[in-house]
Amino acid sequence: MHTIFALAxxxxxxxxxxxxxxxxxxxxxxxxLAGEMPEPxxxxxxxxxxxxxxxxxxxxxxxxxxxxxxxxxDVVELHLHGSPAIVRRVLDExxxxxxxRFAEPGEFTRRALENERLDLAQVEGLSDLIxxxxxAQRQQAVRVFSGGLGEQAEIWRSQIIRAAALxxxxxxxxxxEVPEDVTPEVKDLLARVRQDLSKEIEGAEVAERLxxxxxxxxxxxPNAGKSTLLNYIAKRDAxxxxxxxxxxxxxxxxxxxxxxxxxxxLDTAGLRETEDQIEGIGVQRAIKxxxxxxxxxxxxxEGDHLPLEPRDADLVYSAKGDLxxxxxxxxxxxxxxxxxxxxxxxxxxxxxxxxxxxxxxxERHRKALSVASDALANAEEQVLYGAxxxxxxxxxxxxxxxxxxxxxxxxxxxxxxxxxFSSFCLGK
Numbered sequence: 001m002h003t004i005f006a007l008a009x010x011x012x013x014x015x016x017x018x019x020x021x022x023x024x025x026x027x028x029x030x031x032x033l034a035g036e037m038p039e040p041x042x043x044x045x046x047x048x049x050x051x052x053x054x055x056x057x058x059x060x061x062x063x064x065x066x067x068x069x070x071x072x073x074d075v076v077e078l079h080l081h082g083s084p085a086i087v088r089r090v091l092d093e094x095x096x097x098x099x100x101r102f103a104e105p106g107e108f109t110r111r112a113l114e115n116e117r118l119d120l121a122q123v124e125g126l127s128d129l130i131x132x133x134x135x136a137q138r139q140q141a142v143r144v145f146s147g148g149l150g151e152q153a154e155i156w157r158s159q160i161i162r163a164a165a166l167x168x169x170x171x172x173x174x175x176x177e178v179p180e181d182v183t184p185e186v187k188d189l190l191a192r193v194r195q196d197l198s199k200e201i202e203g204a205e206v207a208e209r210l211x212x213x214x215x216x217x218x219x220x221x222p223n224a225g226k227s228t229l230l231n232y233i234a235k236r237d238a239x240x241x242x243x244x245x246x247x248x249x250x251x252x253x254x255x256x257x258x259x260x261x262x263x264x265x266l267d268t269a270g271l272r273e274t275e276d277q278i279e280g281i282g283v284q285r286a287i288k289x290x291x292x293x294x295x296x297x298x299x300x301x302e303g304d305h306l307p308l309e310p311r312d313a314d315l316v317y318s319a320k321g322d323l324x325x326x327x328x329x330x331x332x333x334x335x336x337x338x339x340x341x342x343x344x345x346x347x348x349x350x351x352x353x354x355x356x357x358x359x360x361x362x363e364r365h366r367k368a369l370s371v372a373s374d375a376l377a378n379a380e381e382q383v384l385y386g387a388x389x390x391x392x393x394x395x396x397x398x399x400x401x402x403x404x405x406x407x408x409x410x411x412x413x414x415x416x417x418x419x420x421f422s423s424f425c426l427g428k
Contacts, residue, residue, distance in 0.1 A: 001073075003029060004103035004111075005094050007087055014082030019090055021076045021100075022108055027063065029097050030076040033090070037076070040065040048078070050093050057086045071108050072115025113409060120409025121149040124362055128211055135260035136354065140210055140361060149359040150408050152200075156193045157404045160376065163189040164397040167390045183383060186393070190380050193400075197373040200360045204369070206353050207361035209294060213255060213262035214350050217290040219308060220299035222270025224319040229299065229333030230254060230267040233343070251282075251289050259347050261354075266293060271306045295349055297342065299331070315345055365407060372403040 003023025009016070021030060031037055032051075038044030040063045048056040060079040069075040080086050094100055109126060112118045118126070125144030132138040166182040218226045234254040252267040268286030287308055290296050298310050299319035310316050321330020322337050331338035360369060379396035382389040 006103040017082040071111040203358040204360040204366040217266040217293035224299040232333040368407040372400040375400040
């Protein structure tokens with residue numbers, strides 16, 4: 001296997017730049033540059049020189065012996081002064097060595113997966129951790145990257161394998177008298193795991209929304225003050241405001257960190273019947289985006305009849321509350337009346353939704369868990385018929401176990417690896 005190297009920190013001028021080398025020739029290559037290597041996991045200050053002996057830089061060198069390293073291979077990190085010229089010179093020097101090449105995107109992490117330092121769920125957690133923009137996203141990514149989903153999947157797998165073993169023993173001794181009926185224990189194991197899977201599946205959709213960002217749509221008739229409210233929330237002129245009805249024709253989005261939560265506020269076209277073809281398209285888009293949103297904020301005026309009804313959890317306010325007499329739940333994006341309380345209500349609603357978030361956070365996770373859950377449901381149904389259906393039950397259990405193995409990347413994952421690792425930077 002080739003030894004690979006790459007810049008592990010961001011491109012450009014910085015205080016420190018880190019170049020990572022991994023593979024069978026990592027120590028040998030680094031010693032050509034820096035001389036004698038420090039002991040594994042201890043730092044050493046070394047002068048880096050090219051083949052002609054010219055000084056390139058003075059760097060801190062750290063060695064990690066495989067398999068006790070991130071990739072599971074021998075790894076060397078060179079902590080250089082963060083000059084682009086120094087980085088470029090060191091990379092060029094490494095490229096001139098035999099059996100060394102630039103790493104491909106995500107190749108360090110891919111080797112960690114192949115060497116069983118990480119499972120596939122942890123790889124995805126690491127990707128989410130790198131992309132995290134808010135505190136809630138960071139916390140969720142850390143939970144997955146720490147191996148929580150893999151540990152839970154191992155527990156589920158051991159329980160259903162126990163059920164399969166009980167059935168297999170009964171099948172193997174079908175011609176002999178079995179002293180104990182295994183059906184009650186098998187039923188209990190299958191039901192327990194399927195209940196856990198159902199909870200995880202339920203939370204997977206919310207976790208995916210957390211990763212992508214929650215959507216909150218501002219809904220109302222034309223000239224209800226939707227764009228003004230969006231601008232007040234964004235603290236900038238994100239949307240055009242005008243006294244002319246129908247100014248907003250498309251959905252305008254403002255993404256923000258709302259008390260640690262990733263939230264995209266949507267300013268939608270005013271909802272009304274219209275003969276204007278372009279405005280009509282905007283209205284239909286507004287209705288569709290509002291229907292798909294996690295939460296809607298309705299700005300209502302007297303006499304409004306909107307083609308969209310509030311859901312139980314939606315927030316309903318009296319629009320332009322600063323210009324009217326006493327109204328229920330008034331709000332105004334012009335004066336800020338009620339906006340702070342409204343944002344608190346949005347946060348409260350989203351935090352309540354996040355109570356359902358467990359460890360599964362990807363559509364791939366949800367599908368694998370659903371396949372396992374369906375297989376166990378079939379097994380529970382078949383086990384009621386007794387020993388004559390035990391072979392069918394055992395096969396359904398094997399299907400569930402294979403699905404859990406796919407969750408962790410142990411089998412049948414080559415088709416998705418390239419897509420996952422393409423989003424990683426070269427140094428990962």
